[in-house]
Amino acid sequence: MGRHTYAAGAAVTTVAVLFAGTGAAQAADHRRQLPSEREIRNLFDRWNAALGTLDANRVADLYAPDAVLLPTVSAEIRKTRAARVDYFKHFLENKPVGRIQERVINILGRTSAIDTGLYQFTLTDKQGHRSKVDARYTFVYKLRGDRWLIINHHSSKLPTE
Incomplete structure (x- = not known):
C-alpha cells in the first residue's frame, strides 16, 4: 500500500469516527427526557x-x-x-x-x-x-x-x- 492510499484511508476513517461520535451525541440527546x-x-x-x-x-x-x-x-x-x-x-x-x-x-x-x-x-x-x-x-x-x-x-x- 502506498503512502497516498494510507493517508486517504486515514482521512476517511477520521471522518467516519467524527460522524459516528456526532450520531452518538444526537442519539443521547434524543433519549434524554x-x-x-x-x-x-x-x-x-x-x-x-x-x-x-x-x-x-x-x-x-x-x-x-x-x-x-x-x-x-x-x-x-x-x-x-x-x-x-x-x-x-x-x-x-x-x-x-x-x-x-x-x-x-x-x-x-x-x-x-x-x-x-x-x-x-x-x-x-x-x-x-x-x-x-x-x-x-x-x-x-x-x-x-x-x-x-x-x-x-x-x-x-x-x-x-
Missing part, C-alpha cells in the same frame, strides 16, 4: 444563590463561554467571560437578592428552555440602606454536556408606565 418546569425554575435559584456568594466568578461560571448578557444596570453588551465578571463585580457590591414575581417557562426541547418574567432585587448599599428594583428578565438555558448553562440573559428595569 424533556426537562421539567421545576428543573428550569431551579436554575434561577442556583443563579440567585451564586449572587449570594458575592463572588463574580461563581456567577460567571453559570454562563456558557459564548453567552450574551444584557444586564440591568449597564449599557454594555457582555459577550465574554471577562466582561460578565466585570459586570457582576460591580453589581454584587449592592448585595443583590432576587425574587421572582411572575414567570413563564417555555421548554424548547430536551436541551433548551427559556425562563422569562418579572423579578425584584433587594439591594443593600455600603451604609446598609435597602432599596428595591423591579425588572423584567429572560434567561435562555442550554444543556451543554451534563450542565445547564445560561446562553442568553436579558434584564431591564421595569418601566413605571
